[in-house]
Amino acid sequence: MKVEDIKQRLEEIMAKLQDDEVAHGLEDDLAKDILTAIAHGESNAQDLAMEAIKTYELDFERWRA
Numbered sequence: 001m002k003v004e005d006i007k008q009r010l011e012e013i014m015a016k017l018q019d020d021e022v023a024h025g026l027e028d029d030l031a032k033d034i035l036t037a038i039a040h041g042e043s044n045a046q047d048l049a050m051e052a053i054k055t056y057e058l059d060f061e062r063w064r065a
Helices: 003-015 020-039 045-057
Strands: none
16 A cells, blocks of 8 residues: 555545445545555555545544444
């Protein structure tokens, strides 16, 4: 996984901010994919994590059950 991949997915999330449920699902999927990449030895783990944290700056409701 590359930082550019994450940036693209962040753009996809931003495009869905009007739908909290969809945006939150995309955010969760991104986090899972990043963690999986890191667990499999991705060498740029810190860079990936720094990009992933940016999702928490996005303004949408995050509902948990």
